[in-house]
Amino acid sequence: MLESAAMRKATSHRSPPKYSIGVFGWIRANLFSNVYNTIMTLLAAWAIFVTLPEFIRWAFIDSVWYAKDSMVCREAAGACWAVIAEKHRVMLFGTFPFEEHWRGVLAIAIMIGLAIISAFPRFWSYKLFGAWMVAIALVLILMLGGIFGLKPTGTHEWGGLPLTLMLFIGAIVGGLPMAVLLALGRRSKMPAIKAICIGIIEITRGVPLVTILFMASLMFPLFMPEGVTIDKVLRAQIAMMIFFGAYGAEIVRGGLQAIPMGQYEAADAIGLTYWQKTRKIILPQALRIVIPAMMNDIIRAFKNTTFISIVGLFDILGATATSLEDPLWVRYAIEAYIFIFILYFCFCYTMSKYSQWVEKRLSAGRNL
Amino acid sequence: MIDRAMSKRHPHNVPMIEFINVNKWFGEFHVLRDINLTVRKGEKVVVCGPSGSGKSTMIRCINRLEAHQEGTIRVVGTEMTDDLRNIETIRRDVGMVFQSFNVFPHLTVMDNLTIGPIYVLKMPEKQAQERAMELLERIKIPEQAHKYPGQLSGGQQQRVAIARALIMRPKIMLFDEPTSALDPEMINEVLDVMVELAQEGMTMLVITHEMGFARQVADLMVFMDEGEIVETAPPEKFFTNPKSDRTKFFMSQILSH
Numbered sequence: 001m002l003e004s005a006a007m008r009k010a011t012s013h014r015s016p017p018k019y020s021i022g023v024f025g026w027i028r029a030n031l032f033s034n035v036y037n038t039i040m041t042l043l044a045a046w047a048i049f050v051t052l053p054e055f056i057r058w059a060f061i062d063s064v065w066y067a068k069d070s071m072v073c074r075e076a077a078g079a080c081w082a083v084i085a086e087k088h089r090v091m092l093f094g095t096f097p098f099e100e101h102w103r104g105v106l107a108i109a110i111m112i113g114l115a116i117i118s119a120f121p122r123f124w125s126y127k128l129f130g131a132w133m134v135a136i137a138l139v140l141i142l143m144l145g146g147i148f149g150l151k152p153t154g155t156h157e158w159g160g161l162p163l164t165l166m167l168f169i170g171a172i173v174g175g176l177p178m179a180v181l182l183a184l185g186r187r188s189k190m191p192a193i194k195a196i197c198i199g200i201i202e203i204t205r206g207v208p209l210v211t212i213l214f215m216a217s218l219m220f221p222l223f224m225p226e227g228v229t230i231d232k233v234l235r236a237q238i239a240m241m242i243f244f245g246a247y248g249a250e251i252v253r254g255g256l257q258a259i260p261m262g263q264y265e266a267a268d269a270i271g272l273t274y275w276q277k278t279r280k281i282i283l284p285q286a287l288r289i290v291i292p293a294m295m296n297d298i299i300r301a302f303k304n305t306t307f308i309s310i311v312g313l314f315d316i317l318g319a320t321a322t323s324l325e326d327p328l329w330v331r332y333a334i335e336a337y338i339f340i341f342i343l344y345f346c347f348c349y350t351m352s353k354y355s356q357w358v359e360k361r362l363s364a365g366r367n368l
Numbered sequence: 369m370i371d372r373a374m375s376k377r378h379p380h381n382v383p384m385i386e387f388i389n390v391n392k393w394f395g396e397f398h399v400l401r402d403i404n405l406t407v408r409k410g411e412k413v414v415v416c417g418p419s420g421s422g423k424s425t426m427i428r429c430i431n432r433l434e435a436h437q438e439g440t441i442r443v444v445g446t447e448m449t450d451d452l453r454n455i456e457t458i459r460r461d462v463g464m465v466f467q468s469f470n471v472f473p474h475l476t477v478m479d480n481l482t483i484g485p486i487y488v489l490k491m492p493e494k495q496a497q498e499r500a501m502e503l504l505e506r507i508k509i510p511e512q513a514h515k516y517p518g519q520l521s522g523g524q525q526q527r528v529a530i531a532r533a534l535i536m537r538p539k540i541m542l543f544d545e546p547t548s549a550l551d552p553e554m555i556n557e558v559l560d561v562m563v564e565l566a567q568e569g570m571t572m573l574v575i576t577h578e579m580g581f582a583r584q585v586a587d588l589m590v591f592m593d594e595g596e597i598v599e600t601a602p603p604e605k606f607f608t609n610p611k612s613d614r615t616k617f618f619m620s621q622i623l624s625h
Contacts, residue, residue, distance in 0.1 A: 265433050266470035266529075270484040270536065271459040280483060284474050 070328040083332035084339045090323035091336065094159015094314040100151060103142045104162040110135050110142075111165045119354055121362065132173050139166060155233040159314035163233070167240055167305045167315070172298055174241040179248025180287075184278065186253055197249070204246035209307055212239045217311035236308050244301045251293045255286030288362050295355030299348050316340065381408040383442070384540050384571045385430055390439035392425060399425050400436065401595040407540075412572045414582040414603075417592035418618060423575045426592070427542045430573070431455075431462045444539055460488065463533030467545040469525045471517040477504070477528050478513045484536050496535075503531040507561055523554030530561055541565065543574040577622055583607065591615045 019025060031041040062078025066085065073080035084091075093104045114135045117123055143162060146152035158166075185197030204212070216239035217232060224230070259282055267277040287294075309318030320340050324333045385407040392400040399422050407413050415423045428434040429441055432448060432455045441448040443458045472480050481500035485491040491499075504510040507527040509520075517525050526546060533541060543562065547555045559581050566572060566585040576582065582589060582603060589606035591599040591614070599606070599615045610616050 260468075260470075262466055262468050262470035263472065266464075266466065266472070266532075268433060269431055269459065269462070269464040270532070271456060271488040272484070276487045280487065281472055285472075288474070 070332070073332060079335050080332040081335055083329050083335050086329060087320075087323040087326070087336065090160075091316065091320045091340070092160045094163065094319035094322070095157050096159060096162070097151065097153060097157065100145070100153060103145070103150065103153075104160070107139045107142045107162045108165060110138055111169055115169070119358070121358065129173075132169075136169070136173065155231050158233060160319040161316045163308075163313065164302075164305045164315040164317075167233075167237055167308060168302050170237045171240040171244045171301050171305075174237075175244030175248055175301070178241065178245030179252050180283065182245060182249035183252035183256060186249065187256060200242070201246045201249050204242055205250070209240075209243050209304055210310055212243055213307055213311050215239070232311070233313060236311060236313055240301070240304065240308075243304070244297065247297055248294065251290050251297060252286065254293070255288075255290035256282065258289050259285050291362065292355055292359050295351060295358075299351050302347060302351070303344070316343070381410055383407070384409050384411075384444055385573065386440070386442040387426070388440040388442075390426075390429065390436050390441060392429065392434065392436045392438075399595050400429070403439070403597060405590065405597060405600070407571060407573055409571055410569050411587045412566050412570075412574065412585045413588045413590060414586040415573065415575045415590040415592060416577055416582070416618070416622075417598075421592040422595040423592045424544055427464075427544055427573055427575060430540075430542060431459050431464060433464075460536065461539045462542060463536055463538035463540070464542045465526070465529050465533055465544065465546045467548050469517075469522070469529045469549070471525050471528050471532070473517050476514050476516055477509070477520070480517065480528055481532050481535050484532065489536065499535055500531070503535055506564075507531050508557075521554060522550050523557045526550065526554075526558045527561055530558070530565075534565075540571045540573065543572065543576065545575050545577075547576065547578055579607070579623065591618065593618070 019028060032038045058078045060078075062076055064073050064076045064078065064080050064082050067073055067080065067082035070080070070082075070086075073082060089098065089101060093101050096104055114131060118128055118132075139162075141147065141150070143158060143166070144153060144155075182197045182201055185193045186201065188194045188197070213236060216235040220235060221229065263281055263285065264277065267281045272280070305315050306317045308315050309321070314322060317340060320336055324330050324336055383406050385405070387403045387405040390400055390403040391398070401422075403426060405413075405426075415427070417423050425434055429436045429448070430443060435450075436448075444461045446454050446457050446461075448454060448458060472483070475483065478497065478500055481503065482493065482496040485496035485499060486493055501510060501513065504513055507530065509524055509527065512520060512524065512528075517528065520528065526549075530546075546562070547558050550558065555578070559578060562572075562574070562581065563585055572585075574581075574586075586603045589599075589601055589603050590597055591606070591610070591612070593614050599610060599612050601610070606615075607619070610619060
């Protein structure tokens with residue numbers, strides 16, 4: 001290598017052509033590379049030119065940011081962002097008692113805080129699962145009250161962002177292990193286990209989430225013996241968990257199939273048992289492969305929490321809709337929904353960017 | 369004839385691997401036909417034959433990576449059956465090295481080596497690491513202990529795979545074309561480790577087409593074709609005067625280039 005470099009005469013270095021580098025190079029390559037591309041660029045530029053100034057006027061120039069009451073907004077020609085300040089408590093916490101909102105804030109902080117910690121691969125271990133169990137217990141104490149002098153607050157009072165996050169995190173923390181077990185079960189050599197797992201996966205994947213939620217909330221109680229009731233939020237939670245688990249199972253199965261047979265054989269030849277082989281050799285590799293696809297489903301699970309308003313629970317979107325039933329503010333729904341849009345976008349885009357980051361990080365320096 | 373052929377072997381040593389009338393089918397395909405073979409303690413047996421002749425399948429039956437359907441396989445006195453305990457016992461005595469290395473890419477070299485002792489032999493981590501370092505010295509890559517397999521050359525990976533098998537202190541080592549996937553300049557570093565192992569008296573069953581290696585270490589050559597053992601002979605006889613035409617034809621093909 002060194003020798004051949006020394007022997008080779010250095011040819012003089014030439015710069016690439018001017019038109020292919022820099023800003024002009026980029027514009028040429030990406031916006032005007034051919035006739036269709038040029039037409040699309042011009043159309044898009046025209047659309048931006050027509051809509052953007054009007055939007056800026058509405059959103060920023062003629063808008064109202066603070067208002068004592070909605071009458072101030074009536075006189076303005078632009079957006080009424082004051083609706084968010086006015087209604088944010090209801091939007092974020094639904095019907096949770098007003099003076100107990102600090103408990104909701106604390107619950108949100110715990111969930112988001114641990115989610116951030118969980119994002120770093122260096123913390124990935126079975127201990128993290130334990131940490132989540134503790135976090136979930138704390139969140140439940142905060143949200144349910146009734147001990148440590150906290151005012152009891154039933155699940156029927158839950159709503160807004162804490163409910164959205166709880167259902168989301170519950171679906172993931174419960175659904176991921178379920179996905180792994182279902183995927184392993186589907187590949188099992190034991191016919192009964194295999195049949196049960198295929199059944200759960202295929203039935204769940206065969207119906208929409210809305211149907212499962214309806215079944216959980218309306219039909220399920222009919223099958224229960226008299227006097228036995230299961231909390232509505234819990235039923236919705238289990239439904240979401242199973243839904244996520246069934247879809248996740250197929251993703252994990254894809255990862256399991258991507259592991260070369262040689263890995264299984266080498267583990268067998270060493271004498272590892274089935275569970276040792278699965279835990280130490282197969283799953284660490286398979287799960288790493290499926291991170292991008294799994295993050296995709298996790299983001300979807302986050303957005304799927306909005307479906308629970310169908311069964312009468314108020315997630316953040318449902319709580320917002322409720323808050324806008326106030327006749328004084330109902331005409332400013334667009335502004336409120338833009339706020340919710342931004343909130344959802346922040347969560348989902350963060351997760352999406354994170355997925356790219358972690359994928360890159362895990363593949364660095366390893367030959368998979 | 370057979371008696372003379374056995375002259376260089378160790379007829380009084382205990383049998384480590386016994387195949388008695390073993391048959392196996394993949395679906396309708398008869399992949400192993402009436403296999404009879406005994407490998408005694410300390411013997412080095414080299415198996416060759418064209419691809420698809422069943423040699424891989426045969427040695428994979430020894431530690432149950434494949435299951436045979438008829439006949440008896442006995443490994444260090446334990447008969448291979450469906451019983452998980454028998455399979456476990458046998459796998460503890462048998463180390464295996466694969467053509468495609470099959471090192472664990474998500475574990476460091478050190479962890480590749482210690483996973484067996486820690487989980488199968490229940491050895492304390494410290495002791496396992498010491499044993500691993502000894503082996504890494506022996507295969508001459510102690511400085512790579514904390515790297516991942518992806519950062520190693522093919523020859524180094526295969527040596528790690530050998531060490532991963534040896535760390536379990538097996539009584540038998542199986543090699544399934546250990547150098548076939550290697551670049552030519554890396555073959556010798558792997559063969560050197562195997563020769564050393566042979567000289568220490570390990571019982572070895574090796575599938576390889578490295579005839580130089582076979583001449584150097586083999587006590588017995590086995591030629592397989594179409595699922596049968598066509599010929600078994602000590603190397604001096606096997607290379608100079610093979611009995612069967614199929615062996616002659618095969619040898620002419622692999623030695624012609």
